[in-house]
Amino acid sequence: MDFNEKFTEYSGYFNKVLTEFCDNLTCKPQILAESMRYSLLLGGKRLRPVLMLAVGDLLGVDRDKLKNFALALELIHTYSLVHDDLPEMDNDDFRRGKPSNHKVFGTGNAVLAGDGLLNTAYSVLIKECRNGAEYVSASEFICDYAGVYGMIGGQSADLLHEGDGNYSEETLNFIYENKTAKLLTAAVVVPDIIGGGKHFSQLKTFGSDLGYLFQLTDDILDVEGSFASLGKSTGKDEKAGKYTAVSLYGLEACKLRADVCAERCRTIVEGINGDGEFLINFVNYVRNRKN
Amino acid sequence: MDFNEKFTEYSGYFNKVLTEFCDNLTCKPQILAESMRYSLLLGGKRLRPVLMLAVGDLLGVDRDKLKNFALALELIHTYSLVHDDLPEMDNDDFRRGKPSNHKVFGTGNAVLAGDGLLNTAYSVLIKECRNGAEYVSASEFICDYAGVYGMIGGQSADLLHEGDGNYSEETLNFIYENKTAKLLTAAVVVPDIIGGGKHFSQLKTFGSDLGYLFQLTDDILDVEGSFASLGKSTGKDEKAGKYTAVSLYGLEACKLRADVCAERCRTIVEGINGDGEFLINFVNYVRNRKN
Numbered sequence: 001m002d003f004n005e006k007f008t009e010y011s012g013y014f015n016k017v018l019t020e021f022c023d024n025l026t027c028k029p030q031i032l033a034e035s036m037r038y039s040l041l042l043g044g045k046r047l048r049p050v051l052m053l054a055v056g057d058l059l060g061v062d063r064d065k066l067k068n069f070a071l072a073l074e075l076i077h078t079y080s081l082v083h084d085d086l087p088e089m090d091n092d093d094f095r096r097g098k099p100s101n102h103k104v105f106g107t108g109n110a111v112l113a114g115d116g117l118l119n120t121a122y123s124v125l126i127k128e129c130r131n132g133a134e135y136v137s138a139s140e141f142i143c144d145y146a147g148v149y150g151m152i153g154g155q156s157a158d159l160l161h162e163g164d165g166n167y168s169e170e171t172l173n174f175i176y177e178n179k180t181a182k183l184l185t186a187a188v189v190v191p192d193i194i195g196g197g198k199h200f201s202q203l204k205t206f207g208s209d210l211g212y213l214f215q216l217t218d219d220i221l222d223v224e225g226s227f228a229s230l231g232k233s234t235g236k237d238e239k240a241g242k243y244t245a246v247s248l249y250g251l252e253a254c255k256l257r258a259d260v261c262a263e264r265c266r267t268i269v270e271g272i273n274g275d276g277e278f279l280i281n282f283v284n285y286v287r288n289r290k291n
Numbered sequence: 292m293d294f295n296e297k298f299t300e301y302s303g304y305f306n307k308v309l310t311e312f313c314d315n316l317t318c319k320p321q322i323l324a325e326s327m328r329y330s331l332l333l334g335g336k337r338l339r340p341v342l343m344l345a346v347g348d349l350l351g352v353d354r355d356k357l358k359n360f361a362l363a364l365e366l367i368h369t370y371s372l373v374h375d376d377l378p379e380m381d382n383d384d385f386r387r388g389k390p391s392n393h394k395v396f397g398t399g400n401a402v403l404a405g406d407g408l409l410n411t412a413y414s415v416l417i418k419e420c421r422n423g424a425e426y427v428s429a430s431e432f433i434c435d436y437a438g439v440y441g442m443i444g445g446q447s448a449d450l451l452h453e454g455d456g457n458y459s460e461e462t463l464n465f466i467y468e469n470k471t472a473k474l475l476t477a478a479v480v481v482p483d484i485i486g487g488g489k490h491f492s493q494l495k496t497f498g499s500d501l502g503y504l505f506q507l508t509d510d511i512l513d514v515e516g517s518f519a520s521l522g523k524s525t526g527k528d529e530k531a532g533k534y535t536a537v538s539l540y541g542l543e544a545c546k547l548r549a550d551v552c553a554e555r556c557r558t559i560v561e562g563i564n565g566d567g568e569f570l571i572n573f574v575n576y577v578r579n580r581k582n
Contacts (some may be wrong), residue, residue, distance in 0.1 A: 027439035028465070032447040036439070039500040083406060088398035107379035108450045110444055111402065114373060115409065119438040122413040126434050129420040129427050140417050147410040148318035148327070152403055161397045174319070 003281040005168065007050060014049035017067045018074065035113035036120075037103040039078050041098045048187040050072045051210075056191040058274045068128055069138055069190045072121040072148040074259070075185055076146045079117035080155065082110055089159060108263065121146075138193040154178025172243050180218075181211020191271055199272055206268040213261040214286055216254055219244040223251060225290065261289040294572040298341060305340035308358045309365065318407070326396040327405035327411075330369050333386045339364045339478040343502075345573065346494065347482040349565045359419050360429055360481045363412040367437045368474055370408035371446065373401055380450060411438075429484040436473040445469025452534055463534050471509075472502020490563055497559040504552040505577055507545055514542060516581065553578040566575040 001009065022040055023032045049070035056066045085092040085100040086107060093103050102110035125139040144150060157175045185207025192203050223246055245254050265283040269276035292300065313331055316324045340361035376383040376391040377398060384394050391402035433545035435441060440495040448466045464515045476498025483490050514537055537546045556574040 025439075027444050029444070029448045029451050031451060032439055032444060079406075083402055086399070086402060089402060108377070109447070111374055111377060111380065112447050112450065113406070115370075116439040116443045116447075118406065118409055119434065120441060122416075123431070123434045123438055125413075125417065126420065126427065126431050127419065129430075130424070133421070136417065138418050139420075140414070143410065143414045145416050147414055148316075148323055148407040150406045153320070153323060155319050156400070156403050157320045159403065160320050160322060161405060262569075 003123070003278065003285065006054075006278050007282075010050040010053045011046040011072070013053065013063065014046050014067070014070055014074070016147075017049075017071055018046075031105060031109055031110060032116060035101060035109050036116050039082050039101050039113060039117070042098055044078075046074065048077055048183060051184065051187040051279075051282065052191055053200055054278050055188045056195075058269075058272060058276055058279060059191055059195045059199065060274070061191045061195040065194050068124050069142065069194075070187075072124040072139075073142060073183065073187055073190075075117045075121035076151075077170055079114040079121070080146075080151060080183075082114040082117065084155065089155075091186065100112070111160060132171075134194055138190045140179075141189055141193060142186045145186040148215055150178055150182040151152070154180070154182065156159075169248060171247055172245065174219075175243060176215040176245075177208060180215045181208045184211045202268050202271065205255060206265055207267070209261050209264045210283065210286065213258055213265065213283070216245050216258040216261065217286060217289055219246045220251065220254055220258070221289070221291070222246070258287055294569065294576065297569050298573075298576075301341040301344045302337040304344065304354065305337050305358070305361055305365070305565070308340075308362055309337075312362055322400055322401060323407060324395060326400050327394060327407050329395060330373050330392045330404060330408070331365070333389055335539045337365065339368055339474060342475065342478040342570075342573065343482055345569050347477045349560075349563060349567055349570060350482055350486045350490065351360035352482045352486040353566070356485050357482055359415050360433065360485075361478075363419075363430075364433060364474065364478055364481075366408045366415070367433070367442075370405040370412070371437075371442060371474075373405040373408065377401060380446075388523075390550075409553075411470065414500040422462065425485055425487075429481045432480055432484060433477045436477040441469055441473040445471070445502070446572060449534075454533065463536065463539055466534060467503055467506040468499060469535075471506045472499045474506065493559050493562065497556055500552050500555045501574065501577065504549055504556065505572070507536050507549040507552065508577060508580055510537045510579070511542065511545055511549070515538070549578055 018040060022037045025037060027033050048269060052066055052070045053063050055061075056063055081095060082101045084090050085095055086102055092100055094100060099154070100110075101113055105113065122143070125142060128135045134146065147192065148156075154175050154177070158179055161171055161175070167215065181213055185204055188203045188207045188210070189200065192199050245257070262283050266280050269279045269283070309331060313328045316328060318324050343357055343361045343364065346352075347354055366475050368473045372386060375381050376386055377393055383391055385391060389403075392404055396404065413434070416433060419426045419430055437443070439447075445466050445468070448462060448562055452462055452466070476495055479494045479498045479501070481489065483494050513535065536548070541550065553574050557571050558575070560570045
């Protein structure tokens, strides 16, 4: 199976899990379930679930043990996008080429859809806690990395420094590490926690590097990409006066940094015993992505 | 100890737990920790923690076993107020006589403060899951009752029907049960789950009735109360065309309903072996509250 086929196999497996979850979402009023489903099924590449399943395969951890963690992570990722797109946050009217949640359901409902997605993620994770101590640890890891010492901290810093023109490298790194890298790190570390924790620090570094790479390529794409391929507005960062790696280092230096980062990621995967081909290709895919 | 002294003892104990939590909140950027602390320490009667500790005493469950559940519940309650006060939700500029979170920190930060409070509640609850199966069950109960089949569902219905003038009793009951009663029910059921679950269905009914009572008296106070004693705007419900029990049944019928509801609550407490005096006085306090 080549990379694209394997990617489709992983995301297809996950999409079944997600669709089943959405089918069973019977909460009332209807608009609540509908708005949650809308953002969950808006498409998206399912990067975090795919990553989690792929690391599971590398380490020999069965995907049945991981599917609910992947689901919870995607719920958390989706809630963060719904809240991030809100008018008083990033104010983005489009997500994945379609109107963002608050454009369809209104701001109030979008706030609640996000709250609902976040709360439901923890409903999934707390149920997993019945399966043993390593499941509690994995849930705890996701919660910490999604929370105020993780992703939410990154979003808060992002909002705080939006448009202030003070491009400090330290702040940039804080935002990228927390807002972007932490959830990706959770995706790759959870299979290791469930599998016995033999590669914890390697995979933590891998997640952090991959997150930085992802953010670097995001910044590059905001300059070079098009609305058609991204499904969201481009050139927004510059207009909004946002911190980006491109404004700090310049476009070419960013590409070099991305190359170095990708190489570090590949080296970590090569250092783990097992079939790392898909993950290496995943790194290359993130480096070269057009959307 | 009379009711007020005992109430102060319970809330004082909880406030120490909460203050310690706030002191240890070191997340960055500062505005994130600050905005979370602002709403947590805005005052508030700590009804849910007090209730939980009191039911714990009735059932002989040590407060050390309950304090983190009480903390998580107060975090959840507080996040719900922060998001509920947002301009596109209830749009309330005041909470407990002080500017609401978004008036002080801005809407974007208030969204994130709420997200942070919610996520941190689950950080507390997942840690509790290490203590055994009944702790997982208690965490699950809180999560379910706070979530899309509970409080969030109630908030969504509240938002949906705001100002539509269609006062159906069924919708009103759905909103009151979910938006208000579910978290109060979680407060009284958790000690029972930790203590062996002997009074589960009685306490569930107690929570539901107490929540309805609380909501009835809230509606009565919105008509009869003053800004000075409530610390929030009054007469808002009518202006906003909101569903309330007063508009559905009329003021006097509401008071009668509240009396019946309070009587049902007292009867349940009397049916449980132990010293229920404080809880009976608690019911009377809710019935007769001026704020």
